[in-house]
Amino acid sequence: MLAEVSNEIGDKARGMLAAHRWVLAGYAGIAGFLTMEALLRKPGSAASLKASEDDKGTTRAIITAAAIAAVAPPILRRTPMPELPRAAAATGVALQVVGLATRAVSMRTLGRFYSRTLRATDEQRVVDTGPYRLVRHPGYTGSLLLWTGFALSTRSLPVVAVVAGLFGSAYRKRIAAEELLLRRDLPGYLAYSERTKRLIPYVW
Numbered sequence: 053m054l055a056e057v058s059n060e061i062g063d064k065a066r067g068m069l070a071a072h073r074w075v076l077a078g079y080a081g082i083a084g085f086l087t088m089e090a091l092l093r094k095p096g097s098a099a100s101l102k103a104s105e106d107d108k109g110t111t112r113a114i115i116t117a118a119a120i121a122a123v124a125p126p127i128l129r130r131t132p133m134p135e136l137p138r139a140a141a142a143t144g145v146a147l148q149v150v151g152l153a154t155r156a157v158s159m160r161t162l163g164r165f166y167s168r169t170l171r172a173t174d175e176q177r178v179v180d181t182g183p184y185r186l187v188r189h190p191g192y193t194g195s196l197l198l199w200t201g202f203a204l205s206t207r208s209l210p211v212v213a214v215v216a217g218l219f220g221s222a223y224r225k226r227i228a229a230e231e232l233l234l235r236r237d238l239p240g241y242l243a244y245s246e247r248t249k250r251l252i253p254y255v256w
Contacts, residue, residue: 074141075125078205081148082122085198088156094164103169106233110226111169117218121199128210136207144204147197155194158183166191170230172237178244186253188244189230192223193251227251 103111159166161182165173183190196219203215227250234241249256 074138074145074205074207075129077145078125078141078148078202079122081145081152081198081202081205084148084152085155085195088152088159092156092159093166093168104171106229107170108225108229110222110229113222113225114219117222118199120218121202121215124214125206125208125211128214129206129208131208131210133209136204136209136212138207140204141207144201144206147201147204149201151194151197151199151201153194154183154197155191158191158194162191170226170233172233176238178238178240180244180248185248187249187251189227189250192227195219196223196251 103109161184162179165176165179183193187193199215199219200212203212206212231245235245
């Protein structure tokens with residue numbers, strides 16, 4: 053009897069440890085994202101958080117969404133709801149890897165024109181190489197994959213719902229504001245936008 057109880061406790065402990073490992077892997081993905089931003093973001097105006105009127109508060113909305121998403125798991129995972137399958141966590145971490153790679157390639161392709169806030173400069177031109185051949189905002193695709201993967205790594209449906217809602221709303225507004233700015237100020241962008249999708253190749 054004592055051995056059975058001990059085995060049951062051991063199984064539960066191993067299950068909790070495995071669950072925490074996936075969550076920690078998800079946070080490692082976020083740490084990788086922040087490190088990549090620091091290393092690949094070009095200095096100067098591209099790294100500035102000073103927003104123009106064209107930004108329409110979208111940079112602040114994305115930062116707020118990230119802050120809430122980062123602190124949500126320890127709170128929402130306590131919600132008495134069934135956990136998602138363990139495969140969801142593994143899938144989430146894989147999505148983070150794809151998201152990080154997509155964002156890194158996007159940042160390197162745009163170089164100094166990959167800015168934190170919405171802006172267009174006189175030297176800027178339409179870039180349609182690399183991932184920009186297929187979608188207009190591959191960096192945002194990468195970010196959404198990263199945060200979706202992070203949410204899935206927690207195996208918590210409430211976390212997935214909150215993260216999806218926050219970033220879905222923030223990036224929808226961001227893309228709308230950016231499209232208005234670039235169609236107005238960047239020669240050739242309108243034609244480019246007519247032959248490419250926003251976030252998902254061949255879909256949307």
